[in-house]
Amino acid sequence: MRRLWSLIGVTILSMTYWTPSAFAQTESYVAIGDSLAAGQTPYQEIDVGYSDLIAMKLSSIGQLSFYTKELAFPGFTTANVLDRIQSEEAQHLLANATLITVSAGANDLLRLVQVNPSAGTLAFSQLQTDYALNLARKNMTTILDELVERAPKAKVYVMGYYFAYPTVHPSQKEGTNAQLVKLNAILQQQAEHAGAVYVDVYDAFGLNGTSYLPNSADVHPNAEGYRQMANSFLQAYSGSDALQISSSELPKANPLSFEEIVKQQSSAKPQKEKVTQQQPARVAYVIQGFPGYQAFIKNI
Numbered sequence: 284m285r286r287l288w289s290l291i292g293v294t295i296l297s298m299t300y301w302t303p304s305a306f307a308q309t310e311s312y313v314a315i316g317d318s319l320a321a322g323q324t325p326y327q328e329i330d331v332g333y334s335d336l337i338a339m340k341l342s343s344i345g346q347l348s349f350y351t352k353e354l355a356f357p358g359f360t361t362a363n364v365l366d367r368i369q370s371e372e373a374q375h376l377l378a379n380a381t382l383i384t385v386s387a388g389a390n391d392l393l394r395l396v397q398v399n400p401s402a403g404t405l406a407f408s409q410l411q412t413d414y415a416l417n418l419a420r421k422n423m424t425t426i427l428d429e430l431v432e433r434a435p436k437a438k439v440y441v442m443g444y445y446f447a448y449p450t451v452h453p454s455q456k457e458g459t460n461a462q463l464v465k466l467n468a469i470l471q472q473q474a475e476h477a478g479a480v481y482v483d484v485y486d487a488f489g490l491n492g493t494s495y496l497p498n499s500a501d502v503h504p505n506a507e508g509y510r511q512m513a514n515s516f517l518q519a520y521s522g523s524d525a526l527q528i529s530s531s532e533l534p535k536a537n538p539l540s541f542e543e544i545v546k547q548q549s550s551a552k553p554q555k556e557k558v559t560q561q562q563p564a565r566v567a568y569v570i571q572g573f574p575g576y577q578a579f580i581k582n583i
Contacts, residue, residue: 311349316386320355325498328538336513360390361422377434386442391419400499403452405459420469427477441474443467445488447502482519487511
């Protein structure tokens, strides 16, 4: 009987605790994509997003050696993401990456949707969205092919998308949601064809995810929404719920405007370059900003 309880105890411990030995290596994590990869809030600011939360969790279990979201940028379409990963700046980051997440495709589609938050209506042209979805498919195929070549050591995860308009009238949701479902199907198909992993976040938000999307005039999630996205990834990554992030683990909100980020980066640039030379394998999940905001500010 004592031996039986001992075995039960060992079983419980093995189910409860997640140890670094469950992975073969520490990760060099590169987040690629649009404003969701960058961590944009519902109020035109940058804070901790899903990629930051992923990095935070991996770091907490000793499985992160490097993290950056320098290849993510608000407003990026699939064409922009393709250009970014082909850039000279991306070359070293991708060559050393062991883990990559990609968020691309939503801006190809959602920029064609006309939203009236006060009236709760949505409108789009089916011809335009069909063209945009086909272009997104072609670009995603090329993006994933490029990553196979440029990031040979990396496991690639393609992030799906949620329904971004939970506050519109129920009768207005069906058409736009159908286009989003098509986009997710394209992303999943291309990911699986390229040997990447598709991460479904659609079900976590549903059609009425107002608790995750609090601003009816903006499509970006709050911290809880990003936690749902991070947990969807972590489940796919680990194959279980062992790495799930609880609400109590979320960092304290520290949103920065784009202007504040540019000012902060301008003043810190000389020091950052020095640190990079001395400490190439850095962990940067507490950094909310990234290069390129000066150009972005000119467009808002």
